[in-house]
Amino acid sequence: MAKLTGKVAFITGAGSGIGRASALRFHEEGAAVVCADVDIDGAKDTAARIAEHGGKANAIRLDVTDSAAVKQALEDTVVDFGGLHVLFNNAGVGGRDLGWDTVIRINLDGVYHGLFHGAALMAARGGGCIINTASVAGLVGLVRPPVEPEPPIEWGAGAYMAAKHGVAGLTKQFALTYAPKGVRVNAIAPGYIHTPMTASVREDPATEAFITSLHPLGRLGQPEEIAAAAAFLASDDASFITGVILPVDGGYTAR
Numbered sequence: 001m002a003k004l005t006g007k008v009a010f011i012t013g014a015g016s017g018i019g020r021a022s023a024l025r026f027h028e029e030g031a032a033v034v035c036a037d038v039d040i041d042g043a044k045d046t047a048a049r050i051a052e053h054g055g056k057a058n059a060i061r062l063d064v065t066d067s068a069a070v071k072q073a074l075e076d077t078v079v080d081f082g083g084l085h086v087l088f089n090n091a092g093v094g095g096r097d098l099g100w101d102t103v104i105r106i107n108l109d110g111v112y113h114g115l116f117h118g119a120a121l122m123a124a125r126g127g128g129c130i131i132n133t134a135s136v137a138g139l140v141g142l143v144r145p146p147v148e149p150e151p152p153i154e155w156g157a158g159a160y161m162a163a164k165h166g167v168a169g170l171t172k173q174f175a176l177t178y179a180p181k182g183v184r185v186n187a188i189a190p191g192y193i194h195t196p197m198t199a200s201v202r203e204d205p206a207t208e209a210f211i212t213s214l215h216p217l218g219r220l221g222q223p224e225e226i227a228a229a230a231a232f233l234a235s236d237d238a239s240f241i242t243g244v245i246l247p248v249d250g251g252y253t254a255r
């Protein structure tokens, strides 16, 4: 039986990778989906794929660093779709050249904006479920691939690490704060996943082999495998789960 029948889900970063796979999976599970992304073309493409299969979906341009815009988009969802049951704060960036401020603003502030406005809105409406995309980089330090020349210390991994550990902390704090109001808050910590974000890592066979070797299951993950975990956490099957950072990482963090 479909797990999300009658639910309204709002997904950030829905124009690509994990967000797109999750939008499609949430639709398969019976949800109406708001596909939000700073890349409106990507969001429209995702929404169109859902509509092609007879589902209800909307695409909006949203920059998660804009707190007021996030609040407005969530409120608009309630008006346009008649509710807001699931919020997936998934949008994020990776890469060495982005710098501290950009990575923190998108990967940490962006999630905070969703949590801050989404949890309050859901609580006022009787409850809901929020999922954040953290990372294995929100649980452990990342091991550097053996690249030459060695990257400078200011490469983006430090900011990514800080942001994702921050997402893990915010997940637990919001879970505690909003548990009495019927809002469950969890995070998923993916290992390396086949999405555009990891394209540069996968370009060089030696780097890809090194990254693959960090995953005991011996391969990188697929976005659909993160979407499956998100659909579970969003569903009533996870009704007693809150404040959890769930690794979906092929065993990366088990060592």
Ligand SMILES: NC(=O)c1ccc[n+]([C@@H]2O[C@H](COP(=O)([O-])OP(=O)(O)OC[C@H]3O[C@@H](n4cnc5c(N)ncnc54)[C@H](O)[C@@H]3O)[C@@H](O)[C@H]2O)c1
Binding pocket: 012, 013, 014, 015, 016, 017, 018, 019, 036, 037, 038, 039, 042, 062, 063, 064, 065, 090, 091, 092, 093, 094, 106, 107, 110, 133, 134, 135, 136, 189, 190, 191, 192, 193, 194, 195, 196, 197, 198
């Ligand atoms: N791919 C991986 O290996 C991996 C591993 C761990 C965690 N993650 C996390 O998963 C999430 C999704 O990543 P992905 O791999 O699907 O990457 P992706 O690049 O395929 O998709 C990310 C999406 O986020 C959107 N986005 C970027 N900045 C935004 C902003 N300011 N506002 C709204 N949307 C914005 C992009 O336009 C893009 O559509 C990210 O939070 C990422 O950090 C990815």
